[in-house]
Amino acid sequence: MNEILICRELTKSYSGGAAAIDHINLNLNSGCVIGLLGPNGSGKTTLIKMIAGILTPTSGSLLVDGMPVGPQTKAIVSYLPDQTYLNPAMTVSQVLDYFGDFYRDFDRNRADTMLAQLSVNPYVKLKTMSKGTREKVQLILVMSRHARLYLLDEPIAGVDPAARDYILHTIVNHYDPGATVILSTHLIADVEPVLNEAVFLQQGRISLYDSVDNIRQREGKSVDALFREVYRCWGN
């Protein structure tokens, strides 16, 4: 199995604050769905942004598929941020053209099929759509790439259960074999069935990294139950 991600003493500090990511060492293998789990402020989004190339590490090294973060890694990483990020003045069709122009791994047919399943009119401007539909369009765009690594930041936060099912179904059924999905969330119960591995982040450090099966076997409980125990907010 190839290593899609290697972090060595990776650190990100913001001026005037504690390290958001604190000397992380992590090797992630290709071909699995990995849950990046932790409460709010644990550093999940910061780590994902560094892998995506939006944030620069303060120190340490970060390799994606053996390469330092740059245009080559961005060509193989498909990133879904935790907010709507497309130009609202564009139509869906224009956004599809945009992705097709810049990402060689973008599968227009796959995107068209998924959009048709959702009955999304490609000639409609994004600003006329509901927030939920815009989020689904974004997910479709991201999952229509034949990427090596998918970075999905809180894809199911703030959506209703039906939409949650659609999103998880789309993720699981549209990533290529051999590709890796890193999915950050604090809604463990919903994603646990689709996870192969889990990384627990706590105050910018990794407190646990193992396969979901090993965690269940060793701890005798689900990942969700373990998460609630590790991150409980009141007394020991």
Added chain:
Amino acid sequence: MLGKLIKHEFKATWRVLGLLDGALVVLGLIGFLVMGTIKGFTESDIKNEGLQGLIVASYITWFALYFLAIFAANLGTTIFLMIRYYRSMYSTEGYLTFTLPVKTSQLLHAKLITGYLWAFFSYLLTGLSVFFMGAGAVSQLPPKEQEEVFEGLMELLTFFKAGTVALGAVTLLCSVLQGLLFLFFCISVGQLWQKHKIAGAILCFVITSAVTRAVMSIATIGRLFAISSLMSFDVESYYSGTLAITLVYSLISGVLFYLVIRYINDHRVNLDG
């Protein structure tokens, strides 16, 4: 990839900026037609005091509206380019922009090239618009007076040597680029603020403008003191010297603005807040 970035930059800007440029052309044509109405007035109209006042007031109002509209169209182009740069780079749209498989320098170069071309078109069309209006006025004059106007114009154009005119053109072209870099620099610095990014950009604009104006004023005053006597004062050399200083200032400040933007885009992008 730079070509694709430029293509999409034009796609995102052509509607608004094309409309503003179109407005400049239309204003020039209207100006030509308005100036054509001069011929319609008879000598008795002009001698009539009440009508004369009305005619003068009408033309003054037209000129005021015309120059206001020209100013608004040029300002609109600048503001739109600034908004486009801010939104596509540092608002939530930046999540897509900065994860495209391109170098961050290419993102900036695409914005600079398209912005420069739009700004250039805008200035060119402004010049043409004023020229059209002037041509409209001149076309109403008797042939002899038209000749005098052309002679005066040629005298004005040949007042400076070709080298000075070329230096002026190069300085103008560099100043347009420097102006664009200055605006992008202010926006890039402004986005470093956790909140109130636009206020940060305005603050940067005010401070940097004050500093650069002070530097340029010192240079100008220093040159004026260097003039030993009015008798030996040479307009040509003074003018070309001023152009050379402006060009050097544009190049140095432009390079500094460019390097700061590059550093910020490579290391200090802050899409939160």
